[in-house]
Amino acid sequence: MNIFQISYKNLLRRKTRTFFTVTGIMLSAWVLVTLLGFNRGYENSLNNDIDAMGFQIILTAKGCPYEAATLMLKGGTGLRYMPQSIVADVDKSPEVSKTSAMLMHAEFDPNKGENGGTSIYLGIDPQTYPEMKPYLQFQQGAWFNENSQDEIVLGFEAAELEQREIGDLMILPGSETEFKVAGILKRTGTQDDGMIFLPLKALQKTFGKEGQLTMLGIQLKREADANLFEEELYKLQDVQVVSMAQVKNTIMSLVTSAKVIVLSIAFIAFLIAMFGVLNTVLMSVFERYQEIGILKSMGALPSDIFKMILIETALLCSLGAAFGIIFSLAFADASEKIIRYFLPFTPNGNLIAIDLQIAALSFAAIAAIGIIGGIYPSIRAAQIRPLEAIRAND
Amino acid sequence: MNLITATGLTKIYKRGSEEVRALDGVSFSIEKGDIAAVTGPSGSGKTTLVNIIGCLDNPSSGVLKIDGNEIFKDGASFSESELTKVRRKFFGYIFQKFFLLPTLTVKENILVPSVFQKELTVTQEKINEVLEILGIARRKNHLPYELSGGEMQRVAIARALINSPEILIADEPTGNLDSKRSQEIQEILTQLNKERKITIILVTHNPEFAKIGNKKIEMKDGKITVEN
Ligand SMILES: Nc1ncnc2c1ncn2[C@@H]1O[C@H](COP(=O)(O)OP(=O)(O)OP(=O)(O)O)[C@@H](O)[C@H]1O
Numbered sequence: 241m242n243i244f245q246i247s248y249k250n251l252l253r254r255k256t257r258t259f260f261t262v263t264g265i266m267l268s269a270w271v272l273v274t275l276l277g278f279n280r281g282y283e284n285s286l287n288n289d290i291d292a293m294g295f296q297i298i299l300t301a302k303g304c305p306y307e308a309a310t311l312m313l314k315g316g317t318g319l320r321y322m323p324q325s326i327v328a329d330v331d332k333s334p335e336v337s338k339t340s341a342m343l344m345h346a347e348f349d350p351n352k353g354e355n356g357g358t359s360i361y362l363g364i365d366p367q368t369y370p371e372m373k374p375y376l377q378f379q380q381g382a383w384f385n386e387n388s389q390d391e392i393v394l395g396f397e398a399a400e401l402e403q404r405e406i407g408d409l410m411i412l413p414g415s416e417t418e419f420k421v422a423g424i425l426k427r428t429g430t431q432d433d434g435m436i437f438l439p440l441k442a443l444q445k446t447f448g449k450e451g452q453l454t455m456l457g458i459q460l461k462r463e464a465d466a467n468l469f470e471e472e473l474y475k476l477q478d479v480q481v482v483s484m485a486q487v488k489n490t491i492m493s494l495v496t497s498a499k500v501i502v503l504s505i506a507f508i509a510f511l512i513a514m515f516g517v518l519n520t521v522l523m524s525v526f527e528r529y530q531e532i533g534i535l536k537s538m539g540a541l542p543s544d545i546f547k548m549i550l551i552e553t554a555l556l557c558s559l560g561a562a563f564g565i566i567f568s569l570a571f572a573d574a575s576e577k578i579i580r581y582f583l584p585f586t587p588n589g590n591l592i593a594i595d596l597q598i599a600a601l602s603f604a605a606i607a608a609i610g611i612i613g614g615i616y617p618s619i620r621a622a623q624i625r626p627l628e629a630i631r632a633n634d
Numbered sequence: 635m636n637l638i639t640a641t642g643l644t645k646i647y648k649r650g651s652e653e654v655r656a657l658d659g660v661s662f663s664i665e666k667g668d669i670a671a672v673t674g675p676s677g678s679g680k681t682t683l684v685n686i687i688g689c690l691d692n693p694s695s696g697v698l699k700i701d702g703n704e705i706f707k708d709g710a711s712f713s714e715s716e717l718t719k720v721r722r723k724f725f726g727y728i729f730q731k732f733f734l735l736p737t738l739t740v741k742e743n744i745l746v747p748s749v750f751q752k753e754l755t756v757t758q759e760k761i762n763e764v765l766e767i768l769g770i771a772r773r774k775n776h777l778p779y780e781l782s783g784g785e786m787q788r789v790a791i792a793r794a795l796i797n798s799p800e801i802l803i804a805d806e807p808t809g810n811l812d813s814k815r816s817q818e819i820q821e822i823l824t825q826l827n828k829e830r831k832i833t834i835i836l837v838t839h840n841p842e843f844a845k846i847g848n849k850k851i852e853m854k855d856g857k858i859t860v861e862n
């Protein structure tokens with residue numbers, strides 16, 4: 241016999257009440273673990289996605305939209321250009337590992353769809369672009385080879401819209417040259433899906449943009465100082481620097497505001513659970529007023545009683561926390577689906593990454609909060625005097 | 635030799651502005667091996683007296699000596715922890731109500747004092763002995779609700795005996811029992827006193843039961859009217 245056994249048997253005395261208290265703690269543990277897992281998983285996935293982009297910095301002409309969607313809305317106007325000579329300037333920098341020059345062009349295509357529409361073309365350097373975007377996968381075919389000037393690659397949706405198969409010939413609007421479809425990409429869920437890829441030179445020639453670029457993707461060396469390099473780029477005239485770190489920060493700050501709301505809910509759930517514990521334990525102390533007094537007449541010190549009640553609380557909380565963690569692991573996939581449904585932008589990969597550290601942290605946090613809830617009832621119990629208990633209602 | 639000596643014990647309860655003198659300057663002594671039967675009308679202060687002797691409560695004033703140690707000095711009061719130490723050393727208690735822990739078996743209930751009294755090591759022989767004396771060995775794995783009132787009180791006595799106390803405080807131990815069970819408890823207490831030399835302080839309304847006492851303390855209005 242020890243205090244632990246007495247505590248444990250007390251919890252079994254009121255099974256329903258114990259069950260509901262444990263359930264309350266379990267729910268808040270579940271929310272907390274899922275939330276922390278999401279916090280980690282989302283950022284990891286976002287980092288992975290950004291790494292997959294291949295370049296950390298994009299250089300565009302000043303005032304130039306770099307979103308395909310914006311181009312669509314503006315009907316292809318608003319593009320500005322930088323001279324191709326800038327590539328050489330950037331390549332000179334010791335920080336740079338690789339660059340890839342691009343020209344984006346939007347053109348109204350009367351043959352697109354029923355009433356025509358704007359097509360977006362991306363002229364790429366067949367030598368560098370595929371290397372920088374290794375995650376692009378082909379449904380059919382492959383990238384055009386390095387010297388080819390009359391082949392194109394279609395994004396998934398572009399191919400669907402144009403109803404093209406590999407090997408088909410296409411004529412770009414306002415041009416005579418025939419292009420052969422060399423490959424069709426798999427769906428990526430990004431703007432690449434609607435894009436038509438051409439060799440850079442061919443695109444420049446077709447639309448009379450020789451020597452002009454809209455974008456330059458830059459991959460830095462591992463040891464390079466990205467901030468310093470960005471500063472340097474700003475010295476170049478008429479360019480704008482978009483770093484993926486910035487993009488990531490923008491997305492993360494959007495997600496953070498959502499997280500704050502959920503975190504507040506979790507916090508409230510926490511408080512409710514804590515007061516639930518306080519209430520349950522206090523009730524059981526009042527119910528056992530006499531019993532506790534008798535324990536004291538049998539030699540229990542106030543500190544023994546304090547310990548006994550606190551052990552009961554700790555048992556309740558650890559049980560709840562353990563079940564909460566199990567549930568959050570078991571239902572991680574379901575939670576992930578819900579989050580994907582509600583969030584405007586979600587990266588690929590596991591959004592909820594629950595690991596041992598998160599589980600341990602949550603367990604500790606909930607046990608701590610629960611035990612704080614148990615302190616007051618434990619003090620009350622410790623103060624019960626045997627005499628009052630013996631005399632009570634006799 | 636006097637085991638317990640009380641001098642001028644007084645207990646005053648305050649009910650609002652009114653003062654109740656539950657004990658009014660009581661002095662007496664109890665020797666080792668006595669059965670002291672405390673009798674008197676309801677409200678005369680019997681429970682108050684034995685609670686103070688048993689260190690379950692502080693007196694308002696007066697001196698109490700147990701085994702030569704001055705437990706209560708005039709006017710000084712003791713903390714729960716200090717009183718607990720005296721209780722562990724000298725006393726076992728039984729009450730009108732049995733106060734068994736409903737979730738624990740008979741054997742576990744008997745062991746409860748040892749959970750809190752670290753200095754107390756209870757051997758299996760001791761447990762068996764106590765169970766035998768009280769005739770509840772067959773019941774040792776039962777839960778309290780499976781027992782009769784008489785059996786419950788025997789378990790309570792067994793629990794009070796587990797720390798081998800010198801003094802057993804019994805405040806109306808048969809108050810909840812029929813006459814046959816009361817008779818059994820009387821016999822058990824007499825036997826404990828004879829064979830184990832346990833000093834017993836017994837509060838009872840039953841004059842027959844009071845006869846087992848070699849010492850009689852009669853109370854009225856917080857005062858001792860007869861002591862012999
Ligand atoms: N906590 C208290 N506050 C106020 N008065 C009290 C308190 N406890 C006891 N009393 C009063 O002290 C007096 C003595 O009470 P006590 O319980 O000692 O009597 P008793 O002789 O044991 O009576 P009974 O035979 O009914 O058990 C009574 O008048 C009682 O009302």
Ligand SMILES: [Mg+2]
Pocket residue numbers: 680681682805
């Ligand atoms: Mg009484």
